[in-house]
Amino acid sequence: MMEEEELEFVEELEAVLQLTPEVQLAIEQVFPSQDPLDRADFNAVEYINTLFPTEQALEEAQKAIQQLFGKIKDIKDKAEKSEQMVKEITRDIKQLDHAKRHLTTSITTLNHLHMLAGGVDSLEAMTRRRQYGEVANLLQGVMNVLEHFHKYMGIPQIRQLSERVKAAQTELGQQILADFEEAFPSQGTKRPGGPSNVLRDACLVANILDPRIKQEIIKKFIKQHLSEYLVLFQENQDVAWLDKIDRRYAWIKRQLVDYEEKYGRMFPREWCMAERIAVEFCHVTRTELAKIMRTRAKEIEVKLLLFAIQRTTNFEGFLAKRFSGCTLTDGTLKKLESPPPSTNPFLEDEPTPEMEELATEKGDLDQPKKPKAPDNPFHGIVSKCFEPHLYVYIESQDKNLGELIDRFVADFKAQGPPKPNTDEGGAVLPSCADLFVYYKKCMVQCSQLSTGEPMIALTTIFQKYLREYAWKILSGNLPKTTTSSGGLTISSLLKEKEGSEVAKFTLEELCLICSILSTAEYCLATTQQLEEKLKEKVDVSLIERINLTGEMDTFSTVISSSIQLLVQDLDAACDPSLTAMSKMQWQNVEHVGDQSPYVTSVILHIKQNVPIIRDNLASTRKYFTQFCIKFANSFIPKFITHLFKCKPISMVGAEQLLLDTHSLKMVLLDLPSIGSQVVRKAPASYTKIVVKGMTRAEMILKVVMAPHEPLVVFVDNYIKLLTDCNTETFQKILDMKGLKRSEQSSMLELLRQRLPAPPSGAESSSSLSLTAPTPEQESSRIRKLEKLIKKRL
DSSP states (O other): OHHHHHHHHHHHHHHHHOOOHHHHHHHHHHSOOOOGGGSTTOOHHHHHHHHOOSHHHHHHHHHHHHHHHHHHHHHHHHHHHHHHHHHHHHHHHHHHHHHHHHHHHHHHHHHHHHHHHHHHHHHHHHHHTTOHHHHHHHHHHHHHHHGGGGGGTTSHHHHHHHHHHHHHHHHHHHHHHHHHHHHSOSSSOOOTTOOOHHHHHHHHHHHHSOHHHHHHHHHHHHHHHTHHHHHHTOTTSGGGSGGGHHHHHHHHHHHHHHHHHHHTTTSOGGGOHHHHHHHHHHHHHHHHHHHHHHHTGGGOOHHHHHHHHHHHHHHHHHHHHHOOOTTOOSSSSOOOOOOOOOOOTTOOSSOOHHHHHHTTSHHHHHSOOOOOOOOOTTTTTTGGGGGGGHHHHHHHHHHHHHHHHHHHHHHHHHHOSOOOOSSSOOOOOHHHHHHHHHHHHHHHHHHHHOSSHHHHHHHHHHHHHHHHIIIIIIGGGSOOOOSOOTTOOHHHHHHOSSOTTTOSSOHHHHHHHHHHHHHHHHHHHHHHHHHHHHHHHSOGGGGGGOOOHHHHHHHHHHHHHHHHHHHHHHHHHHHHHHHHHHHSOGGGOOSOOSOOHHHHHHHHHHHHHHHHHHHHTTTOHHHHHHHHHHHHHHHHHHHHHHHHTOOSOOHHHHHHHHHHHHHHHHHHHTGGGTTOSSOOOOOHHHHHHHHHHHHHHHHHHHHHHSOOOSHHHHHHHHHHHOTTOOHHHHHHHHHHHTOOHHHHHHHHHHHHHHOOOOOOHHHHHHHTOTTOOOOTTSOHHHHHHHHHHHHHO
16 A cells, blocks of 8 residues: 555656656756766666665665764764863963963062052152152152052051051142242241242142142132232222222233242243233132222213223233133133124224224225134123123213214204215215214123123113114104195196196205115114124023014114105106096097197106106115005006096097007106116016006007997907906996996996906916907007007107
8 A cells, every 4th residue: 555655656756847858958958967867767766776786785885884984983082082182281381371470460569569668768758858859750650659559458568558658648738838838928928039949849749749739839829929919909099999990900910020030930831820810810800899889889980980891801801812711710701602704794893993983984884894803711800890880881872872863863954954966876864874883882892891681781772762763863854745736727737848846845855755765774784784793792591682673664664654755746746637637528639649738747747756766766776666666556546547537538539548548658667767878677576567557547448449339249348358347347438438327227237247257367467468459349440549659659
């Protein structure tokens, strides 16, 4: 049974492994082989019988295998014996290495012990003889050797040597302090003869001892050195007051020179003794000045305070040039990173008199200044004591700025408005430059004293007088508009040639408005720069409290008011002409001629006012563009309103009105450069407003000119020509045509029925095009009128 199953398995396996002749041929071509195992007709039984034809051959193979295993076992045994032999050999070598290392360590330790014992004996002997120069070198060596015995402190002899070294250090410290006390007693005068070499070497020893020894030496020396200062400048002394503050700084300068000559070589350079003396002097001076100013606060005047501050900041600058500030480690004064370069007009540190004179011109505030130098590490080390009394300075600046504004008002009234300037643009009032120059001076002074609350108080003062300048100098001097029309009649309006009588503002008043506008723009830009500079000056925690947005909005309001006045003036000058247009008898016009007199009058007013305004706003082109846009937005709707009042209109009258409308459109498109020798392309935003508004007026007149019968064609023509078509506008057009109410009702009903859905953006824009084709239903008279307009152009 088992044999049958095995035979079946072999047959199935052969069936699975049987390859097609083509595959077999391809394999032989790719991998040629002479091995019988790779043949397609390989027979395992035959192959085995070939290798082992008899049972004896098979037994010989088994014997060969057994011999091979025996040889492998012999090789393994020999390898294990060799490994054991190597371990025995190296074990002896390792023992020798350990012995050598221990012996070396022992010899080194004994040498160190010998050096330590000898060094301690020598150290004690040199200490008693005050041989500080030798002690300095020996003590450092003994301490280095003693470090090697930290792990042997359990040995009594080692511990005893360590205690002797500590005792020697303590004795040295006390002995050195006693030597300095003897040389520089706390009470009495200095010993004659200056410093000794013993003290110089003692300082070298103090560098190695406990740091407290060094600090005590420094403290006692500085205290003794400044003892005379405390006596000379006591609070009850006349020289202690602010008016003689120079004497304090002169005294310390002499003391620093005296120190360098007598004691400069006694103390190590890294102790920075001269700087320490100066720093301690500053701390003492700050305390003494604060005390005396609290006592005599009522005697402090602005000039005296500024004098003391100026001399103090100069002294702090002197310290910064001479010393590095490396001893300022108490955390009270921190060196700040220098700000990046800026083009802010308020960047100068402290203006000199020459700079102040030059700064009165506008150009000084517009020129970029050099970057600020790195901050003085000694800044505020003395002058900080003045900060609680800066309210005197702030109150003084409040008073000075109030007087300055009053002087500006008086000067303006005395000198009158600025002279017309049609060549270089509107003149900026010189008072605004004076104001900001004064602001800059105050800001620099205050920031040298404090970057805290006094700067916030000064900012509040700045805000107050920026608003007052805007109200009293700028808004307060804008010309006032009048409601009267000057008694002009329509007939006189139509007969005028120059049009100068119509303008409500004189040439001087127009120039004044432009000058105020230019000044407000300058103040707006400079106020923004002032805010940025104030934020750079104050502490980081106070930056959010610096906000001049309200003041900038005030100047923006002045600018808007000035533009509105210019627009109202020109708009009012054109009103009589539009009124004359609406009162003409358009149904009686018999032929189409040149442009009507009212158009000529409007053009005269535009040519009279616009060049003056443009030339005086040459430096502020964006605001001249705003003026043009606002005038167009005001004049065009008013023109269309008066156009609807022209009723009834005959066909010839409508043609004349269309010709007039086109003339006004061309003038308005040319308005920004009218009367100028340099022709500039009008801004796209302005051109779009004029084209859209005046095209609507033309389309209204074209609808008026079209015959109203048949009704469907007339209504469809209205819908095509006017994108904002509605029943109200349609009824006004019917009134212009002179149709009766009975006729209008049916046409209005038809319009309501045929009004399409709101057009899309693309359709809306295309319907505004000036090149829209005339409907076929339009009469030949309209085409004739268009030819007449083209011929005139």
